[in-house]
Amino acid sequence: MDLELNDIQQELASTLNKYLRSEYDTQAREAILHSEEGISREKWEAFAEMGLLGLAIPENYGGAEMTFAEVAVVLEAFGRSLVLEPFLATAVLGANAIAAAGSEEQKQEILPSVCEGQTFLAFAALEPGLRYAVDAPSTTASAGADGAFTISGEKNGVLGGDVADQFIVTASENGELGLFLVAATATGVSRVTHRQADGQGSASVKFDNAPAQRLGAADAHAVVAELLDTANAAIMAEAVGVMEASLTMTAEYLKTREQFGAPIGANQALQHRAADLYADLEYARSMALYSRLAVTNEEAGSEKDRHRDVIAAKIIIDQSARTISQESIQMHGGIGMTMEYPIGHYAKRLTVISRTFDDADSLTAELAEIGGLIEPQAADLN
Amino acid sequence: MDTLLNAEEREFAQKMRQFYRTEIPEELRFKVATGQELTKEDMVTSQRILNQHGFAVPNWPVEWGGQDWTPVQRHIWLEEMQLACVPQPLPFNVSMVGPVIATFGSQEIKERFLPATANIDIWWSQGFSEPDAGSDLASLKTSAVRDGDKYIVNGQKTWTTLGQYGDWMFNLVRTDPNVKKQAGISFLLIDMKTPGVTVRPIQLIDGGHEVNEVFFDNVEVPVENLVGEENKGWTYAKFLLGNERTGIARIGGSKVNLARAKAYAAVTKTARGTLLDDPLFSARLTRIEAELTALEMTQLRILSTQAAGSDKPDPRSSVLKLKGSQLQEDISELLVDVLGPQGLDFVTDRAQGEGLSDLPLGAVDALPAYFNTRKVTIYGGSSEVQRGIISKALLGL
Numbered sequence: 001m002d003l004e005l006n007d008i009q010q011e012l013a014s015t016l017n018k019y020l021r022s023e024y025d026t027q028a029r030e031a032i033l034h035s036e037e038g039i040s041r042e043k044w045e046a047f048a049e050m051g052l053l054g055l056a057i058p059e060n061y062g063g064a065e066m067t068f069a070e071v072a073v074v075l076e077a078f079g080r081s082l083v084l085e086p087f088l089a090t091a092v093l094g095a096n097a098i099a100a101a102g103s104e105e106q107k108q109e110i111l112p113s114v115c116e117g118q119t120f121l122a123f124a125a126l127e128p129g130l131r132y133a134v135d136a137p138s139t140t141a142s143a144g145a146d147g148a149f150t151i152s153g154e155k156n157g158v159l160g161g162d163v164a165d166q167f168i169v170t171a172s173e174n175g176e177l178g179l180f181l182v183a184a185t186a187t188g189v190s191r192v193t194h195r196q197a198d199g200q201g202s203a204s205v206k207f208d209n210a211p212a213q214r215l216g217a218a219d220a221h222a223v224v225a226e227l228l229d230t231a232n233a234a235i236m237a238e239a240v241g242v243m244e245a246s247l248t249m250t251a252e253y254l255k256t257r258e259q260f261g262a263p264i265g266a267n268q269a270l271q272h273r274a275a276d277l278y279a280d281l282e283y284a285r286s287m288a289l290y291s292r293l294a295v296t297n298e299e300a301g302s303e304k305d306r307h308r309d310v311i312a313a314k315i316i317i318d319q320s321a322r323t324i325s326q327e328s329i330q331m332h333g334g335i336g337m338t339m340e341y342p343i344g345h346y347a348k349r350l351t352v353i354s355r356t357f358d359d360a361d362s363l364t365a366e367l368a369e370i371g372g373l374i375e376p377q378a379a380d381l382n
Numbered sequence: 383m384d385t386l387l388n389a390e391e392r393e394f395a396q397k398m399r400q401f402y403r404t405e406i407p408e409e410l411r412f413k414v415a416t417g418q419e420l421t422k423e424d425m426v427t428s429q430r431i432l433n434q435h436g437f438a439v440p441n442w443p444v445e446w447g448g449q450d451w452t453p454v455q456r457h458i459w460l461e462e463m464q465l466a467c468v469p470q471p472l473p474f475n476v477s478m479v480g481p482v483i484a485t486f487g488s489q490e491i492k493e494r495f496l497p498a499t500a501n502i503d504i505w506w507s508q509g510f511s512e513p514d515a516g517s518d519l520a521s522l523k524t525s526a527v528r529d530g531d532k533y534i535v536n537g538q539k540t541w542t543t544l545g546q547y548g549d550w551m552f553n554l555v556r557t558d559p560n561v562k563k564q565a566g567i568s569f570l571l572i573d574m575k576t577p578g579v580t581v582r583p584i585q586l587i588d589g590g591h592e593v594n595e596v597f598f599d600n601v602e603v604p605v606e607n608l609v610g611e612e613n614k615g616w617t618y619a620k621f622l623l624g625n626e627r628t629g630i631a632r633i634g635g636s637k638v639n640l641a642r643a644k645a646y647a648a649v650t651k652t653a654r655g656t657l658l659d660d661p662l663f664s665a666r667l668t669r670i671e672a673e674l675t676a677l678e679m680t681q682l683r684i685l686s687t688q689a690a691g692s693d694k695p696d697p698r699s700s701v702l703k704l705k706g707s708q709l710q711e712d713i714s715e716l717l718v719d720v721l722g723p724q725g726l727d728f729v730t731d732r733a734q735g736e737g738l739s740d741l742p743l744g745a746v747d748a749l750p751a752y753f754n755t756r757k758v759t760i761y762g763g764s765s766e767v768q769r770g771i772i773s774k775a776l777l778g779l
Contacts, residue, residue: 001387001454003686251777265779268770274779275772279701286679287672297385312672319669361665364672368664373671374637376645376658379415379467380743 003289005073008066013073019050020081026342032084033199039085039163048117053091057099061111068230072237072292079241082342082349084199086120089160092234093227094121097168101179101216101223110166122164123227124155124205132358134170134224141171141180141212149173149214150188151180151207159356161203162193168215169207170224179215179223186210198349226295226303229310232357233291236317239353240288243281243320246328246346250274253332253343270331277327280320287313311363312373317353318360325350383678387454395458398437402466405431414467415638417747419590422505422547428469429476429502438471439500441625443484446496453688457629457681464634474506474543475499477625479552482569482618486610495571507548507574509539509596510619517767519554520563520616524598526555526570528605533557533570535578535601541761545581545594548574554615567615571607578602588753589728623763624695630762631706633678636713640670643717646744650720657720670712677705697775700768707758707765714755717748725749 005013024043032040047053055070057063064070071092078087091114098110098121113119125134139153151171161167167182167189182189188210191203216223251274254265264270294302294309325347329336336343354360367373384392403411410424432438433447440459442448451459463470480499483492498504515522524537535555542548551572558566572579578601583591610618644667650657657663684698718725724741725748732741759765773779 001391001682001686003386003683247777251779254777254779271773271777271779272766272769274777275704275769278772278776279704282680282698282701283673283676283705286676286683289683290675290679293386299385312675315669315672316676364665364668365661367672368668372644372668373675374641374644376648377641378645378743379412379642381645381649 009070009073012070013077016050016052016074016077017080019046020077020083024081024083029082029084037163038195038199038201043083044085045117047085047087048115051115052087053117054095054111054115055091057095057111057115061099061107062115063111068233068296069292071234072288075234075237076241076244076288079238079243079349080245082198082242082245082345086122086160086163086201088231088234088238089123089164090114090119090121093123093159093231094164094166094168096227096230097121097123097179097215097223098181100226101218101220102181103216106181106213106215119165120160120163121166121168122158122160122203123231124158124161124167125170125224126155126157128154128156128204132362134228135177135221137170137172137177139169139171139207141173141178141214143173147214149180149212150209151182151212152188152209154204154206156204158191158203158205160201161191161205162195162201164203167205169212170220171212177220177224179220180212181215182207182210182212186212196352198345198352200352222303225307228357229291229307230295232310232314233288233295235353235356236284236288236291236313239317239321239350240281240284242346242349242353243284243324246324246343246350247274247277247281249343249346250277250328250331257333264331273327274331277324280323284317284320284324287316308367308370308373311358311367314358315360315363315367318363321350321354322360383682386682387458391454391458394455395462398459398462399466401435401437402463402468405435406466406468410469411467414469415642417744417751420469422544425469425472426502426505429471432468432471433501438502439476439480441477442480442496442500446480446484446492447500448484453685457685460629461634464632465638467638472502472505472544474508474552475502475504477629478508478622479506479571481625482552482622483609485621486569486614486618490606491571491609505544505547505549507542507545507551507596509542509551509553509572511541512538513540517764519619520567522554522556522567524553524555525559526557526568526603528557531605533603533605533608535570535572535598535603537598539596539598540584540593542581542594542596543592545574545596546583546591548581550574551579551596552609554619557612557615561613564616566613567619568612569609569615569618570603571609572598572601572603573607576601576603586754587756588750590750590754592754631677631681631702632710632758633674633681633706636674636677636706636709639710639713639717640667640674642744643667643713643720646717646720646742650722650742663719667716670709670716673705674709677702677709680705697771700763700771700775703762704765704768704772707762710758711755714748714752717744718752721745721748 051064052074054063055066059065095114141149141151165184169180169182188208191205194202196202255263257264291310291313294306328343329347332343335341429438439447440449440451444450483495512522526533526535551574553570554567555570556566557568578599580597582595584593647657684696725745732745
């Protein structure tokens with residue numbers, strides 16, 4: 001049994017962490033946050049040069065043909081530095097959708113450009129008035145002549161939708177779920193851009209008879225399910241990085257902040273709560289790993305377990321994220337409330353993560369509905 | 383979690399699974415599975431079968447009956463044992479006094495005690511805690527004063543689990559009162575039949591008799607019963623307590639108990655359907671299932687680094703104790719809540735007689751187990767002690 005990172009992954013983590021420490025420190029991030037676009041295209045290019053944007057993309061489309069495990073390493077590092085660029089939207093959700101459902105031509109057109117950092121993608125699935133559910137969109141797709149489609153409807157909470165060049169849109173075509181590719185500049189596409197609480201960009205997008213291409217003929221339900229499971233595993237890896245940085249920072253603060261003539265960390269009330277946060281972080285690490293193993297399991301028939309395991313993991317991660325974000329602010333006291341000090345930014349990212357794709361309560365209900373993780377069994381009951 | 387194991391480990395797990403389910407009497411495993419109390423004879427029977435096959439003391443040195451296993455194999459040995467509801471070998475023998483004697487004892491003392499300890503021909507009791515030395519164990523007062531070729535022992539031990547069955551007792555005693563408290567402690571073996579030893583039962587809130595007080599009144603103990611060197615007892619005790627913490631998360635046992643509560647909940651009717659369909663109950667149950675999975679993954683992660691070469695005790699095992707004990711308590715509470723109004727009586731039998739229907743499954747053990755399980759966040763280093771270790775060793779506070 002070996003659950004540690006392999007040599008290549010360790011090397012990747014160490015190189016990236018080193019880069020981020022010097023090039024993506026608090027000041028650098030602050031400048032990006034306050035820039036007009038809220039992201040740095042220069043940094044994005046640097047990520048492309050490092051090969052990060054195509055890690056899991058096959059080599060013949062310009063990628064490195066590695067696995068999700070390496071993507072998770074990147075996200076954990078990004079979490080530690082609160083990277084603002086839309087990696088999740090473009091390199092995970094977007095690229096995975098194209099890779100899973102796109103035609104050969106679509107893959108050739110888009111994936112190399114993603115790897116090179118020339119294209120931003122966004123997955124547009126959520127709609128107003130329907131909380132987290134993505135299986136039966138109101139947005140419709142209509143087939144026109146010569147195999148072209150048009151899309152009409154409204155999407156919101158589109159992660160990375162503020163800068164996206166292409167949208168991957170879920171829509172119903174004659175009542176069947178389908179995936180469609182729509183250029184952001186196409187006629188009939190309009191968007192209102194937003195900043196999430198954590199500074200990351202999103203958008204509400206209106207499609208009014210917008211010209212679209214169908215993305216493949218694969219079973220769209222299966223594609224979307226895998227897409228979201230993988231994105232969830234990805235955001236969990238990021239969450240671990242964010243939580244680890246939060247706890248490191250909080251422990252450091254407890255050691256250095258003095259009141260009543262002693263570091264506040266000398267108080268057992270705070271020591272024990274910090275210990276609980278450490279235990280929560282360990283749980284989070286374990287479940288990020290659990291979800292990573294679930295989405296990289298290629299055994300036939302593992303899809304059902306995959307979804308179940310990812311849900312279970314997210315329930316724990318959300319719980320840990322909530323406690324660590326709230327307690328970090330509390331232990332910092334007033335300074336934790338300020339925009340000037342980094343801890344609040346970490347708390348904001350965790351607050352958003354635990355509500356992205358789904359939240360712990362609704363996942364708990366779903367996990368219960370599919371039977372949970374343990375088979376009911378009693379020796380005296382048949 | 384079998385998928386995380388390599389081919390050899392999987393094969394080993396399969397072998398242990400098969401062994402436990404065929405060699406340990408069904409009747410004993412049923413008792414454990416349904417929360418019934420085990421007799422001394424039950425425990426001895428089970429341990430002797432394990433010992434015959436070399437599975438009672440795998441953590442000991444090979445020359446004394448141990449197995450040259452990896453940390454992962456040891457984990458599988460214990461996990462499969464719990465999943466099969468096999469009565470566990472007596473911890474006082476196999477994970478406490480045995481390893482101390484094997485590591486620090488003289489050849490003579492090893493030969494005298496180790497084979498009998500493995501085969502539970504001697505039932506050991508633990509003499510560590512005292513009325514005024516609980517979490518602060520090193521402040522213990524029971525004294526052993528050297529008098530020629532014997533020690534004269536006076537004092538009192540407490541929380542002596544199953545001391546009513548004990549043949550011998552391993553004790554921490556103060557042999558030098560004039561030095562720093564940790565430096566004056568020795569590890570002494572005492573025959574409980576020696577004149578001056580009195581065992582008195584302590585009644586617990588679960589209604590049972592599990593622990594005792596033990597009094598020593600001028601008890602004469604031959605000096606050859608000293609393990610290792612005089613005044614080095616604290617070192618041996620720390621070694622012993624380090625062993626106690628591994629496996630204390632009891633994940634396999636928790637899985638069995640949770641599966642049982644879930645099965646009962648599925649057949650328990652409420653005003654709105656079955657209890658398993660109740661949204662609040664099922665949410666609570668489901669979160670516990672997810673947490674148990676997180677605990678297991680955490681244990682496997684720690685094991686994985688141990689397998690990779692570091693054999694030092696990992697302070698992260700405090701996380702296992704802290705979280706694992708809390709989960710055991712939560713699960714015991716879940717079973718009480720499954721029974722609801724029918725689990726509130728202390729009864730010894732589900733049958734009520736006189737034309738009345740039987741009480742529901744679990745009615746005998748749920749509530750006593752709930753009260754008994756309060757101990758798990760207290761023993762083996764209380765949750766507060768674990769938090770102290772985590773904040774110091776892992777967070778540097």
